Every structure is written in C-alpha cells, then in structure tokens.
Amino acid sequence: MKLKAMYSFLNADLRAVEKELEETVRSDYAQLSEAALHLLQAGGKRIRPVFVLLAAKFGTYDIERVKHVAVALELIHMASLVHDDVIDDAELRRGRQTIKAKWSNRFAMYAGDYMFARSLELMTRLENPRAHRILANTIVEVCRGEIEQIKDKYRFDQNLRCYLRRIKRKTALLIAASCQLGAIAANAAKEVADRLNLFGYYVGMSFQITDDILDFTGTEAQLGKPAGSDLLQGNVTLPVLFAMEDERARERITAVHPKTTPDEMKEIIALIKQTDAIEKSYALSDRYLQKAFRVLETLPKNKARSTLYDIAKYIGKRDS
C-alpha cells in the first residue's frame, strides 16, 4: 500500500492544512512568498501534519483547532531544512534547487527565520502555555542537533551514541512533538499525549535511520540528489559508522572530503554496500520500530491507531 492511501480518510483535512500552510508563508515580500512556495511545491511527505492529525483523533478532534498545530510543525521542519541547506552547502533538495542555491545563503537565513517565527505565531493561537513550552523546548533541541551536526562534520571518530543523540534532536523530537501536540490540541488525556510522544520519538528514530540508509541505497532519481550526498557533506551517519568497522572501507571513508569526485564516491558507496553496514542499520531501525509498535498497543484501539501502525511500518521499510 502506498503511504498516501493509508490516510486517505484525512484528505479533506490535509487539504485544509495545505491551504493554511500556503496562506501562512505568503507574505508581502514577493521574494519570500516565491521562496516559500518553491519549497512547498517541492512536495514532501507532510508526515508531521499527518501525525498531528492522527494524534488529535485520540481526543476531541476539531480540524479548525488542530490545523494551526499541524502547519506550525511542518513550518518548523521546513525552516530547519532551509537552514540545513546553508550549512550543507546543498544545491538540490527533492530534485529542486535549494533556496540558498536559487537565491543566496543570506536570504535563506532570513527565509528560515521567518518560517520559524510564523510557526510560533500560529502556535500561540492555541491558548495553552504547556503547548507553547513543548514547542519552544523542541525548537531548542532541533537547534542543538543542528549545531552538533556542524561540530561533528567529517569527524570519523564519533561513536554510535553521538549519532543517535544527533538524530534524536534533529528529527525524532520534532516527530514526537507532532504527536504530543496533536493530542494536546485535542485535549486528549495527558497519559495518552505522553505515550503518543514516545511513539513519535521511536518512529522518528527509525525514520531518520532509514533516511540515512537510503542516502546510500537510493538512486539519484529516488533521492532527488546524488547518492552518498550526506557522506560527501561530512555527515557521519549510521551506515558509515557500521561500515567503518571494516578496515578497507574505513580507510576510504575517512579520506572523504568536500572535493571527493563523483566517481570516487561511487566506489566508496559500493564498498559500504559490500559490508554488513546496510543490514545492521536496518536492524537498528527495526528495533526502534518494534518499540514504537509496543507503545501503540497501550493506546486505545481505533482507526487512528491502526493508521499510525501502518505509517510507522511503511516508514521503517520504505525505499524512497
């Protein structure tokens, strides 16, 4: 089953989210509107809004209330992508030019700032100080994750803990917050919101690990950028860490630098695939997925729960 088919019953509400997303980023500044729409139209799974909506189904679901939260979470994600592309000096994202490439680093900086700020503004439509606090804490953690990513670039001596902490901050906590805040916006019981938060964390970890695997196993057409881009940019991900247990692979990997040629990268990717790195990475992704499923089992049984199950399963196994 395709991802979108899993939550087709949310289609009308997701259209409302998309509409609000567009209205929110549209601004008086032609260039900014253009940049934001450029990013929106590049697509993306909108997985954070989907989690917000599904989590809200565990409370008193009101799309008018919950859509602000869904848009806020997606905007924070988009803002962090815009800033990430500056850090990574990335030219392409989802097959399209990045904002920093199409405009400039400076413009990308403020475009990201603006999206961050607008997301906060949206969130304050919810008169709930706890929700504001959770969002603020989450943004701080995302920033920490991004700072760690700069700090850890081309550091081939980092360990697994370092990697896991980074993806927790960079990815998993935002997905966890999407689940938690969706539940809070729908006035679900605190216990339920907390479990959804934990579920989101585990799914987020699995999601990012799979993403990091795909950087090596995906084709350029699937990825929208050349395979191995993460490694070329110095991001030491899980498959890289596992591959470096092999002496020959380690030697080649630790010599990667920003000017490593596409042909050399192809060789290195082939070398990584010859090790058991991909297999071991999938196994760890799967362990997080199993934890996510166990949390789900403690939640009330409903359509949202089975959909969360399907999405989580898809995310951990996806090939693009």
Add this chain to the structure above:
Amino acid sequence: MKLKAMYSFLNADLRAVEKELEETVRSDYAQLSEAALHLLQAGGKRIRPVFVLLAAKFGTYDIERVKHVAVALELIHMASLVHDDVIDDAELRRGRQTIKAKWSNRFAMYAGDYMFARSLELMTRLENPRAHRILANTIVEVCRGEIEQIKDKYRFDQNLRCYLRRIKRKTALLIAASCQLGAIAANAAKEVADRLNLFGYYVGMSFQITDDILDFTGTEAQLGKPAGSDLLQGNVTLPVLFAMEDERARERITAVHPKTTPDEMKEIIALIKQTDAIEKSYALSDRYLQKAFRVLETLPKNKARSTLYDIAKYIGKRDS
C-alpha cells in the same frame, strides 16, 4: 547624567538579569558558549532589560518572575544582531570581531537560531498565552524588518515611509514589546501595559533614528566601527534620505557600492554633514521623543516613570 546612573537603583536586579543571561547562553557546546559570551562581554546598553524592569514597576514587581522576560528580550536582540552581521557582512561590532567574522556565516546562523530558541523557551516560564503571542508577533515583525533590510539595500529611490516602516519593525517594536511584556509579567493593568507599549514604540523610533545619525557623526572610537558603515553596507537611513535632497550629495551617495574606499566614504560623510540632513534627522527623532513624553504623562507618577523619562531623553540626544 550618565545613562547607567539613571537606573542605578536597579543594579542588583540587573546583575540578576546578567547572571541569567550568561547561564542561558552557556551550553554543552564549547564553541557556542564561547561565541555567546564573546557577544555578552562586548557589552551593550542592555536597554531592553532595563525597559522590562521599569515597566514591571507599574505592576506587582517580582524580579524572579520578570527576569526571564528581560533575558528573553535581550536574547532576541542579540540573536538579531548575530544574523544582521551575516547579512551586512560586518567584521566589527562594538569594537570586537563579529561572530560571523570570528567563526563563520554558518556558525553565526545557528548561534542566532539557538539564542532565538532559548529566548522562547525562557518566555514560556511565564504561564501567559498573551505574553507568548506578543513575543511571537514581535519576532515575526523583526524578521520582516530584516527581510526588508536585505530587499532595500542600495535602493536609493526608497522613500521616508519605507525607512520608517523598516526601523519600526527592526527596532521599535522590540522595545515596545519590552515595555509591554514587563508590565504584563507584573500583572499591571492592560491599559497601563498598552500605554507602555506605545511609549516604547516612540522611544524605539527615536533611538534608531539617533543611531542612524551617529553612524555619520560618531568617531570610529565611539562607534566601534568606521563611520559611514551603514551606508557602505547599503543601508539607506534617514540622514541619507534627507541628504539626497541635495543634488550634489545625491550624486555621490547613489554611487556608493560595497567596494567604495574609506577615503571616498570620508568625502561622502563630509558632504552629508554639509547638508541639513543631520539637523532634520534630529528634528524627527525629537518629534518621536515628544510623543513618548506625552504618553508617559498619562501613566501613574512614580520613580519608574521619571526614570523612563530620563532614559528616553538621554537616548534621543546621545552622542555615542
């Protein structure tokens, strides 16, 4: 009277603010702590915390409660400076290397993001959705002001309205929010908080106009950077707009570009000073100041009110 002497009765509380400011920016990341402390130690007037504290005196003053707000506002200001320096490609600020010069544009981007995020986190210690909303709106406006500043760079055909809108967003609204949020944190009456907001707006406008004048009339020692830096970076400020009414000055000014030499800049500054631009700019600054005073007169008479009066007067007339 010196600025600091005007509010010496707040010294103990300002030390508490300074301490919390340091603790807030100190992080697990050595480089980030170093960068933030570098910025803190460069000093600055801490005028936003002072406004927060004085505004809080119109309600039930509790430094433990109000200090988070004071720190949050100063952090937002600092974060915007860090991002501004990236935009302006500025090497010096307050006589010290900027973060982007000492480290890199990328690092400055995330250091700014982190400070923004931490300020939000602090603000949510106040269980007051209205305060959160005001802060979020203010940050959006600051971002808009910064985007306008990029857009308007080297646009010598912009008008007065364009300049005033930009400084409102970039500066005045943050000072207005400092006053308003200080009052709200102290549970002052809404009417009082709203008047303090208006007072802050007028003072902020006067403050930024004076700042823009000093860029031409100040010495390098006073400014911590060469005179005319704003213009060299393409920022078309009030004295520039007025000076361009003179045909000869207009011709020289509109030819300014990033590579204009220091000697040429000196000539252009001299030319601007020969026009009535400085005088006219001070006159407009003074008009805002008079409006600020009139708002003050409608507030309860107390020590805080007379101090706000003194500070406002100083800010509008200062020479450094």
